[in-house]
Amino acid sequence: MEAREIAKLVCKALDDKKAIDVKAIDISEVSVMADFFIVASASNQSQMNAMQDEVDRVLYEQGIHAKSIEGNRSSTWVLMDYEDVIVHLFSEEDRLFYDLERIWKDGIIIDANEL
Numbered sequence: 001m002e003a004r005e006i007a008k009l010v011c012k013a014l015d016d017k018k019a020i021d022v023k024a025i026d027i028s029e030v031s032v033m034a035d036f037f038i039v040a041s042a043s044n045q046s047q048m049n050a051m052q053d054e055v056d057r058v059l060y061e062q063g064i065h066a067k068s069i070e071g072n073r074s075s076t077w078v079l080m081d082y083e084d085v086i087v088h089l090f091s092e093e094d095r096l097f098y099d100l101e102r103i104w105k106d107g108i109i110i111d112a113n114e115l
Contacts, residue, residue: 001062001064003028003034003035003036003084003085004035004036004115006036006059006062006064006082006084006085007024007035007036007038007085007115008115009058009059009062010038010055010058010059010082010085010087011024011038011112011113011115012058013051013054013055013057013058013059014038014040014051014054014055014112015112016054017047017050017051017054018047019040019041019042019047019051019089020040020041020042020043020092021039021040021041021095022038022039022040022111022112023038023039023040023101023109023110023111023112024036024037024038024039024109024110024111024112024115025037025038025039025100025101025104025107025108025109025110026107026108026110027104027107029107029108030104030106030107031107033086034081034083034084034085034086035084035085036084036085036086037085037086037087037088037100037104037107038085038086038087038088038112039088039090039095039100039101040087040088040089040090041089041090041091041092041095042089042090042091042092043092045073045074045091048075048076048078048089048091049073051089052069052078052080052089055080055087056069056080059082064082065082066080066081066082067081067082067083068081069081071089076090076091076093076094077089077090077091077094077098088100
């Protein structure tokens with residue numbers, strides 16, 4: 001499955017769990033680490049855990065497994081590495097603090113609905 005299709009599945013899974021401000025950042029032209037970052041926020045820990053579980057479930061059903069997952073059930077930043085697509089789930093405060101959209105401004109920031 002192509003990276004863009006995986007990114008769409010991730011964004012849909014996050015939307016299903018009411019993730020806040022889901023963005024895809026196309027970094028394929030500025031980095032060899034991945035093709036897309038998906039960035040989303042959660043308003044509380046329960047929502048963050050539900051978002052993580054849903055992304056993992058949806059991709060697992062497609063035969064796509066995380067290479068690694070950084071963070072745990074109480075983290076305010078969870079990174080899910082699916083090779084060409086890396087998912088960043090943040091608390092609202094941590095997302096503002098780390099500001100990945102600014103750091104990766106050379107990539108193309110795409111609203112999740114436009115993928």
